[in-house]
Amino acid sequence: MTSTKTRLLAGLPLLAALATAGPAIAADTIKVGGLAPLSSPGAYQQGKELVLGLQWAVDDFNAAGGLDGKMVELVVEDTQGKPPVGATAAEKLITSEGVVGLAGEYHSSVCSAEIEVAKQHGKPFVIASCWSDNLTEAGYAEVFRTSVYSSKLAENMVGLAAEAGIKKVAAIVEDSDYGVGIAKNIEGAITKLGADIDFSYEVVEKTGKDFVPVLLKYKTQVKPEMIISAVTQPGGFLVLKQAHEIGFAPSSDTLFLDATCTSQNDKVFWEAVKDAGKNVLLSCPFSPSVKLTPLGETIKARYTKEFDREPNYVVLQGYDSMQALLEGMKAAGSTDGPKIVEALKTLTFDGSRGPVKFETGPGVWTQQWKDVPTFIFQYTEVDQAAGDASVLFPPAFATAKIAK
Amino acid sequence: MDVYVLSQIVNGLIFGLIYGLIALGLTIIFGIMRVVNFAHGEFLMLGGYALYLFTVTLGLHPLIGLPLSMASVAAFGVLTERVLLRPIYTTRIERPEEYAIILTFGLSLFLQNGALATAGAYEYTPNSFWSGSVPVIGDLWLSGDRLFAAAMAVVLILATLLVMYRTWLGRALMATAQSRVGATVSGINAIGMNMTAVALAGLLAGAAGALLSPIFLVYPDVGVVPVVKAFVILVLGGMGSIPGAVIAALILGLVESLGSVYISLAYKDVYSFLVLIAVLLIRPYGLFGQKERRA
Numbered sequence: 001m002t003s004t005k006t007r008l009l010a011g012l013p014l015l016a017a018l019a020t021a022g023p024a025i026a027a028d029t030i031k032v033g034g035l036a037p038l039s040s041p042g043a044y045q046q047g048k049e050l051v052l053g054l055q056w057a058v059d060d061f062n063a064a065g066g067l068d069g070k071m072v073e074l075v076v077e078d079t080q081g082k083p084p085v086g087a088t089a090a091e092k093l094i095t096s097e098g099v100v101g102l103a104g105e106y107h108s109s110v111c112s113a114e115i116e117v118a119k120q121h122g123k124p125f126v127i128a129s130c131w132s133d134n135l136t137e138a139g140y141a142e143v144f145r146t147s148v149y150s151s152k153l154a155e156n157m158v159g160l161a162a163e164a165g166i167k168k169v170a171a172i173v174e175d176s177d178y179g180v181g182i183a184k185n186i187e188g189a190i191t192k193l194g195a196d197i198d199f200s201y202e203v204v205e206k207t208g209k210d211f212v213p214v215l216l217k218y219k220t221q222v223k224p225e226m227i228i229s230a231v232t233q234p235g236g237f238l239v240l241k242q243a244h245e246i247g248f249a250p251s252s253d254t255l256f257l258d259a260t261c262t263s264q265n266d267k268v269f270w271e272a273v274k275d276a277g278k279n280v281l282l283s284c285p286f287s288p289s290v291k292l293t294p295l296g297e298t299i300k301a302r303y304t305k306e307f308d309r310e311p312n313y314v315v316l317q318g319y320d321s322m323q324a325l326l327e328g329m330k331a332a333g334s335t336d337g338p339k340i341v342e343a344l345k346t347l348t349f350d351g352s353r354g355p356v357k358f359e360t361g362p363g364v365w366t367q368q369w370k371d372v373p374t375f376i377f378q379y380t381e382v383d384q385a386a387g388d389a390s391v392l393f394p395p396a397f398a399t400a401k402i403a404k
Numbered sequence: 405m406d407v408y409v410l411s412q413i414v415n416g417l418i419f420g421l422i423y424g425l426i427a428l429g430l431t432i433i434f435g436i437m438r439v440v441n442f443a444h445g446e447f448l449m450l451g452g453y454a455l456y457l458f459t460v461t462l463g464l465h466p467l468i469g470l471p472l473s474m475a476s477v478a479a480f481g482v483l484t485e486r487v488l489l490r491p492i493y494t495t496r497i498e499r500p501e502e503y504a505i506i507l508t509f510g511l512s513l514f515l516q517n518g519a520l521a522t523a524g525a526y527e528y529t530p531n532s533f534w535s536g537s538v539p540v541i542g543d544l545w546l547s548g549d550r551l552f553a554a555a556m557a558v559v560l561i562l563a564t565l566l567v568m569y570r571t572w573l574g575r576a577l578m579a580t581a582q583s584r585v586g587a588t589v590s591g592i593n594a595i596g597m598n599m600t601a602v603a604l605a606g607l608l609a610g611a612a613g614a615l616l617s618p619i620f621l622v623y624p625d626v627g628v629v630p631v632v633k634a635f636v637i638l639v640l641g642g643m644g645s646i647p648g649a650v651i652a653a654l655i656l657g658l659v660e661s662l663g664s665v666y667i668s669l670a671y672k673d674v675y676s677f678l679v680l681i682a683v684l685l686i687r688p689y690g691l692f693g694q695k696e697r698r699a
């Protein structure tokens with residue numbers, strides 16, 4: 001007992017030193033907020049990658065001298081894939097942590113709640129990986145997006161289907177803003193591009209385990225030439241596994257397209273789905289086979305060295321969003337929210353995937369990086385690396401035709 | 405009957421058997437110990453990771469990995485009972501039921517986060533028991549693993565019923581469930597019966613987790629959704645009734661499959677709750693439950 005007491009007493013000066021040092025450290029750093037799903041029911045697998053991108057952008061900014069010598073500190077909150085938790089996390093970062101702005105997030109439904117908080121406090125929020133059109137269509141001055149957006153992905157998918165002469169497409173979409181949004185966007189893209197495609201979709205619970213009923217319906221009743229899965233990991237993997245198990249897709253009769261791009265994390269994908277993944281198509285904002293900017297190539301090399309695999313798109317989207325926030329702060333020469341927002345509106349910088357510039361609108365292009373690249377790839381062999389997947393679309397980048 | 409509808413019924417029944425296997429362990433723990441085990445889903449998860457460890461990491465055949473996985477989860481269950489649950493019965497804790505709920509809920513979070521920290525966030529697929537797919541009916545092809553899991557579910561359910569109703573051990577367990585004091589007076593070691601119940605539940609949860617892992621993958625929160633279904637089955641069948649749980653599981657699988665065909669797929673998980681509400685309105689104690697008699 002005595003020794004415990006002694007140890008506690010001995011520790012008191014250290015505690016006192018830490019208590020006084022805390023505010024001093026905080027005063028010397030600029031805090032930025034990172035939002036990501038890091039636990040269930042959120043897609044924590046992707047959240048982990050997202051935080052990595054956010055942190056590396058902060059590290060690089062600090063290595064380049066920070067803001068007038070002041071270092072930046074990333075404070076991350078877990079949003080759990082739940083809109084109320086996301087809103088609380090954003091509120092906490094702004095009011096308790098005193099962050100100058102927010103970057104990150106993966107789930108569109110969570111982003112929908114977070115943009116309201118950013119707007120309320122006049123803090124910039126650069127969305128990293130929420131694809132729903134609604135987010136920039138809302139037209140909030142504080143909200144910017146460096147990620148791809150659903151209508152652009154939908155136009156790519158419809159463009160590929162039309163080019164391949166596909167007449168019937170069916171989709172399985174998750175019950176989220178992203179899932180239902182992408183289905184609506186595909187309908188819109190079919191009309192916009194005047195494609196002769198019969199399209200139908202079914203909404204499923206993203207936490208579901210058994211997708212055989214819907215797959216059986218498609219296999220026997222609908223008989224599409226292409227099935228699009230907009231269900232995030234791990235549900236998306238189960239959709240593919242079960243489509244393969246019932247002898248439906250991918251097959252010579254029915255193509256399988258992963259609209260979420262979660263299959264791009266090749267080692268995880270092949271470990272999970274094994275031979276069901278052969279000939280799967282992926283709609284992605286990035287591929288290791290596509291040339292990146294010098295910054296992007298540096299990130300790719302760093303990731304490959306550290307994890308012995310090539311990065312997926314989420315790391316780059318995370319990096320770009322945080323880089324935008326930090327460059328905005330630098331351009332504003334201030335940590336004041338409204339000043340950063342104004343600076344972001346006219347900002348141009350070289351991101352990991354190209355020169356980033358935010359449009360003024362209209363609609364989905366409001367403060368959106370309009371020219372954000374996006375592609376459709378195909379794994380043609382089991383255990384194929386993402387970097388070796390064929391590029392199918394857009395035609396300017398295509399390296400192969402669809403394999404069945 | 406339309407072959408398509410028939411194939412959906414067959415798929416529903418097969419999935420019902422799998423639900424039954426998932427719910428069985430939960431039913432036994434509640435039936436014997438009156439403990440609602442919120443960590444049951446994580447027991448399933450441990451079964452899946454154990455099978456991965458035995459079949460992929462150590463290279464054992466899945467048929468050897470299965471009993472080893474069951475034994476591992478049973479051992480973990482016994483440890484849980486010894487360290488965490490036993491104070492409910494051996495000390496004078498106020499509101500022991502609430503204590504058990506908070507404790508097992510905390511254990512659930514601990515195991516999920518422990519898996520996240522040790523195995524990582526990603527999905528794993530243990531080696532298959534029966535690779536490939538087989539035609540079942542019409543256009544319905546199912547994976548060998550799914551059929552194997554359903555067949556094993558039948559075997560394990562029958563074995564459990566046999567143990568519970570045809571052996572001295574089963575009678576002792578049921579006697580303890582009816583009256584701990586009465587069982588003790590009759591010479592039954594009630595504490596030992598608790599440990600036996602948790603071990604049995606662990607064996608079944610380990611089996612369910614291992615059998616389902618090649619089908620539904622293994623990841624830290626893989627047990628979260630199945631355990632919700634298991635709770636529905638537990639209540640629907642009558643709290644603690646093993647035959648009730650089996651019947652309720654089959655009903656659930658069937659209702660979900662047919663609801664998906666005739667109503668909408670979007671509400672697949674809602675159907676189970678609708679059935680539960682409808683049954684509880686007519687039979688508040690579930691299909692096979694009985695009004696508890698209190699002295």
